[in-house]
Amino acid sequence: MATPGHGQAQAKPRSRLAKDGPDEISEKDTDACLEFLTYIRGPIPWMIGFAVVLSGVVAQRQGFCIILLLLVAGAGVSVSVSVSEERHARLATMSPAPAAISAGPPSWR
Numbered sequence: 001m002a003t004p005g006h007g008q009a010q011a012k013p014r015s016r017l018a019k020d021g022p023d024e025i026s027e028k029d030t031d032a033c034l035e036f037l038t039y040i041r042g043p044i045p046w047m048i049g050f051a052v053v054l055s056g057v058v059a060q061r062q063g064f065c066i067i068l069l070l071l072v073a074g075a076g077v078s079v080s081v082s083v084s085e086e087r088h089a090r091l092a093t094m095s096p097a098p099a100a101i102s103a104g105p106p107s108w109r
Helices: 011-020 032-038 043-057 062-095
Strands: none
Touching: 032 062, 043 062
């Protein structure tokens, strides 16, 4: 398969840019409260939430407080892990890795 050595003409990329827009992934701003509530989804948080409601119905205040604390703490841990992952991903894309230093003779460098 033969390919021309001169690349694409400038008109084609410009027309694609005008038609499709730039290649980029836009960041979505989300509300912090709604994002926090997404961490309380799933079977285990739902069971803990149900236990909180039952404790409240039977007026067992101590159990209610402990279970509610566990539910909020679990969501808090999930949020902190997510924030840490986002920060590490952002740092990984910010700058290239430092230049490697060869341990061999100068001719390798």
